[in-house]
Amino acid sequence: MPDGCYMVNCNGPDGQQRSGVAYYRNFIFGGGNDGTQPDAFIYTKFDGFTTWENQSQSVVFADGTKFSWNIDGSAAGTPVGTRVGGAGNGFKEWSVFRDSDKFMFTNGDNFNCSKIYIAA
Helix, strand or coil, X not given: CCCEEEEEEEECCCXXXXXXXXXXXXXXXXXXXXXXXXXXXXXXXCCCCCCCECCEEEEECCCCCEEEEEECCCHHHCCCCCEEEEEXXXXXXXXXXXXXXXXXXXXXXXXXXXXXXXXX
């Protein structure tokens, strides 16, 4: 089974907003990972949502793996499933697709996270 990442926006219990990247060893297209905890998670921003589009960005997970992405500037307005960029982690390269903005999981900080983009 392939692996992949979700770029997520998360809402906290007191109205806080954060963004992050969720890594899944067993990535399942079509919502198959919905409701499950990621194998690794890292915040990209603590004080509002990340602007995912129109710039190269990266994070480093706790195990030292660097995940980088570049998403087209017009990606936010594209239909779900549209290829909008590329990503990689030093081991493999993925395409990035627009996702549904739907709830995906509640993380350990009690933030409800919704999927914005997928890299698979």
